[in-house]
Amino acid sequence: MINEKTGAEIVLKSLAEQGVEVVFGYPGGAVLPIYDTLFKQNSIKHVLVRQEGGAIHAAEGYARSTGKTGVVLVTSGPGATNVVTGLTDAMMDSVPIVCITGQVPQHLIGSDAFQECDTTGITRPCTKHNYLVKDVNKLSSVFHEAFTIAQNGRPGPVLIDIPKDVQFASGTYEEKNKIIIPSHRLFEPSPDFEKNKIEEAVELISKAKKPIFYIGGGCINSGPKASKLVREFVDMVGSPVTMTLMGLGVVGSSDKNSLGMLGMHGMYEANMAMHECDIMINIGARFDDRVTGRLDAFSPNSKKIHIDIDESNINKTINVDVPIIGDVKQVVEKMITVWKKKKFQIDEKALKLWWDKINKWKEVDCLNYNNEGKQIKPQYAVQRLYELTKNTKTFITTEVGQHQMWAAQFYKFEEPNRWLTSGGLGTMGYGFPAAIGAQVGHPNALVVDIAGDASILMNIQEMSTAVQYRLPVKIFILNNEYMGMVRQWQELLHGGRYSESYTDSLPDFVKLAESYKAVGLRAKTTDELDDVITQMIETKNTVIADIWVTKEENCFPMIQSGSAHNEMMLSKDQKQDKKSAEKGKILV
Amino acid sequence: MNKSVYASPDQVSETKRHILTVLVDNEPGVLARVIGMFSGRGYNIDSLNVAEVSNDENISRITIVTHGTSEVVSQIEKQLLRIVPVHSVTNLDQEGSSVEAEVALVYIYISETNKKKVYQLCDLYRARKIENENNTTIFEIAGSSERVNRFIKEINEITKVEIVRSGPVAISSIQKNEEE
Numbered sequence: 001m002i003n004e005k006t007g008a009e010i011v012l013k014s015l016a017e018q019g020v021e022v023v024f025g026y027p028g029g030a031v032l033p034i035y036d037t038l039f040k041q042n043s044i045k046h047v048l049v050r051q052e053g054g055a056i057h058a059a060e061g062y063a064r065s066t067g068k069t070g071v072v073l074v075t076s077g078p079g080a081t082n083v084v085t086g087l088t089d090a091m092m093d094s095v096p097i098v099c100i101t102g103q104v105p106q107h108l109i110g111s112d113a114f115q116e117c118d119t120t121g122i123t124r125p126c127t128k129h130n131y132l133v134k135d136v137n138k139l140s141s142v143f144h145e146a147f148t149i150a151q152n153g154r155p156g157p158v159l160i161d162i163p164k165d166v167q168f169a170s171g172t173y174e175e176k177n178k179i180i181i182p183s184h185r186l187f188e189p190s191p192d193f194e195k196n197k198i199e200e201a202v203e204l205i206s207k208a209k210k211p212i213f214y215i216g217g218g219c220i221n222s223g224p225k226a227s228k229l230v231r232e233f234v235d236m237v238g239s240p241v242t243m244t245l246m247g248l249g250v251v252g253s254s255d256k257n258s259l260g261m262l263g264m265h266g267m268y269e270a271n272m273a274m275h276e277c278d279i280m281i282n283i284g285a286r287f288d289d290r291v292t293g294r295l296d297a298f299s300p301n302s303k304k305i306h307i308d309i310d311e312s313n314i315n316k317t318i319n320v321d322v323p324i325i326g327d328v329k330q331v332v333e334k335m336i337t338v339w340k341k342k343k344f345q346i347d348e349k350a351l352k353l354w355w356d357k358i359n360k361w362k363e364v365d366c367l368n369y370n371n372e373g374k375q376i377k378p379q380y381a382v383q384r385l386y387e388l389t390k391n392t393k394t395f396i397t398t399e400v401g402q403h404q405m406w407a408a409q410f411y412k413f414e415e416p417n418r419w420l421t422s423g424g425l426g427t428m429g430y431g432f433p434a435a436i437g438a439q440v441g442h443p444n445a446l447v448v449d450i451a452g453d454a455s456i457l458m459n460i461q462e463m464s465t466a467v468q469y470r471l472p473v474k475i476f477i478l479n480n481e482y483m484g485m486v487r488q489w490q491e492l493l494h495g496g497r498y499s500e501s502y503t504d505s506l507p508d509f510v511k512l513a514e515s516y517k518a519v520g521l522r523a524k525t526t527d528e529l530d531d532v533i534t535q536m537i538e539t540k541n542t543v544i545a546d547i548w549v550t551k552e553e554n555c556f557p558m559i560q561s562g563s564a565h566n567e568m569m570l571s572k573d574q575k576q577d578k579k580s581a582e583k584g585k586i587l588v
Numbered sequence: 589m590n591k592s593v594y595a596s597p598d599q600v601s602e603t604k605r606h607i608l609t610v611l612v613d614n615e616p617g618v619l620a621r622v623i624g625m626f627s628g629r630g631y632n633i634d635s636l637n638v639a640e641v642s643n644d645e646n647i648s649r650i651t652i653v654t655h656g657t658s659e660v661v662s663q664i665e666k667q668l669l670r671i672v673p674v675h676s677v678t679n680l681d682q683e684g685s686s687v688e689a690e691v692a693l694v695y696i697y698i699s700e701t702n703k704k705k706v707y708q709l710c711d712l713y714r715a716r717k718i719e720n721e722n723n724t725t726i727f728e729i730a731g732s733s734e735r736v737n738r739f740i741k742e743i744n745e746i747t748k749v750e751i752v753r754s755g756p757v758a759i760s761s762i763q764k765n766e767e768e
Contacts, residue, residue: 121617132616149672
């Protein structure tokens with residue numbers, strides 16, 4: 001038949017119809033037909049990574065910085081198993097991803113064939129949904145459903161496993177608008193439930209004497225309009241607002257209502273305000289253990305409103321008083337309407353007392369650090385990076401560890417989608433490929449991966465990718481020769497026994513950059529720092545900036561595991577009581 | 589059990605048995621998704637039963653017996669609903685009243701001395717003898733799990749037996765209008 005296409009052609013046509021512009025991938029035996037079709041077309045760009053793990057983090061970075069769905073194409077067996085970490089990462093942080101994996105031909109499935117693995121079995125718990133497509137005629141409908149599921153409700157990764165014979169087989173293509181997805185397979189909020197609860201929630205907020213907004217990544221996933229609405233609503237109430245690691249940028253850091261980040265390494269004032277508030281308005285956050293600390297002492301005297309698109313987050317760890325299931329921008333828009341219609345006004349006098357109290361907590365100056373001497377403090381390095389990049393459109397990615405927390409504390413985000421970090425899974429090696437993805441999505445923006453010396457080595461092979469595609473990504477390494485966060489925990493909880501947390505035999509990062517035909521820079525003292533940062537920004541090439549920082553700096557303030565929001569450690573000298581330290585030691 | 593410091597302070601309700609019926613699209617891997625959710629999140633499955641729904645062959649019904657506090661079971665229901673091919677989850681205990689039944693097949697080691705007692709007991713429980721080509725004494729008993737438990741306990745006191753059980757299936761007994 002004339003209208004028949006091969007499976008591989010159907011894959012490409014489906015991607016094109018879904019508006020996909022770029023695919024991050026790595027070829028192999030079981031996806032060769034798709035790569036062959038890719039070769040014959042020009043509409044979809046392929047970015048060749050150097051390890052499949054890099055492809056999926058790049059797709060995550062692309063997705064989170066652009067709001068589009070990231071697409072990954074890898075082969076069977078090791079290709080598929082290498083993306084498992086990234087799929088789990090995307091699952092935890094709700095990133096829309098469609099991952100295509102090749103599979104051995106159907107007659108070999110189950111025979112332990114070369115590069116065979118049970119891809120759908122392995123990835124079932126770390127995807128929102130996955131498919132093994134056995135019939136070429138179902139391929140297009142699977143693709144269209146996969147893209148819808150990846151983006152719908154709480155976004156997440158979807159995997160499509162395609163046996164090689166299906167890629168070669170001929171079948172018919174069905175267009176996106178011809179596909180009907182049964183409603184039970186998608187998220188649908190119930191409008192009645194919302195309406196009553198929204199009025200109840202807004203009335204509760206109007207009666208607050210000590211309100212606080214607790215903002216999470218759901219606000220970013222809901223799109224830029226959600227951030228605008230959240231800002232508007234917070235402003236109307238005049239309430240303080242704090243953000244999770246995933247929510248940074250929803251409300252600008254310089255906003256008068258912003259208390260910055262909360263949680264384990266969050267701001268003292270934010271955590272104290274969470275502890276003492278009377279009304280908590282959680283928008284798109286999930287009471288993660290990094291945020292709550294000890295649950296039985298979590299904000300003990302507050303009524304809690306929780307807006308979340310995923311019902312399973314309601315009462316999962318913290319019981320709430322008013323749950324609202326829905327998309328942030330829709331719910332907050334309705335809340336604003338109710339607030340205006342009912343002419344609600346918050347008790348100004350009480351609110352002023354609340355702000356007075358918060359301002360006292362601010363005086364603690366919890367991010368204060370000793371910045372004496374010629375050696376560069378990691379905090380200072382991030383502060384200078386911020387000062388020298390704040391007037392440029394900048395995307396910041398991070399790896400995981402101390403540098404990530406310093407970046408969150410000292411880099412000030414004014415916009416959503418500019419901050420890409422692995423929050424839920426805490427994946428070292430995320431930041432550099434994510435920066436590559438963000439740069440692909442924003443070719444003219446400045447993209448900086450704030451990294452640690454240990455994390456960057458986990459996906460350093462992607463230097464080759466960055467250079468091949470002329471992606472001027474900047475890697476800003478806070479080099480202390482330690483796995484800093486591991487070392488910090490060992491210092492605080494394991495008697496200073498630094499078991500395997502010192503990185504011996506680090507490469508010379510300048511020479512490493514040069515060997516990839518990128519640019520390597522180094523700052524050893526505070527005098528050199530600004531010049532290195534400026535040079536890094538001005539270089540139109542991939543750069544590694546190796547910033548030598550003080551080796552045993554700790555990341556404070558800190559709520560140790562098992563402690564409550566009002567038990568923050570502000571410095572090393574402030575010893576936690578022994579009993580709760582012992583209890584906390586078993587936690588992560 | 590030591591209470592974790594991350595445990596919710598309000599979890600005070602008692603652990604109870606719950607029967608959940610889950611309607612799912614009949615597609616490959618769907619059972620693995622359901623079971624994997626239970627094992628991955630540390631929930632219990634006491635028994636599990638899968639069969640096609642008779643009037644629609646594209647939908648299967650999974651009946652799961654689990655136990656947990658009401659908080660845990662409510663979390664199980666919500667996690668099940670996140671699974672893409674799941675249509676609905678019904679907690680029959682929260683529906684109010686329901687009827688449940690399971691089937692047990694019992695191979696009974698019979699001798700002249702215990703024969704009379706065995707047949708009397710089977711009669712009492714309305715266990716039915718199943719004819720088979722080897723002419724061994726295999727009985728079938730159906731009813732609530734509790735009833736089957738009682739039967740097994742009593743027959744065990746008489747003689748040695750081998751038992752296979754289906755695990756319960758259940759249905760809501762609330763009156764419905766025919767049009768629905």
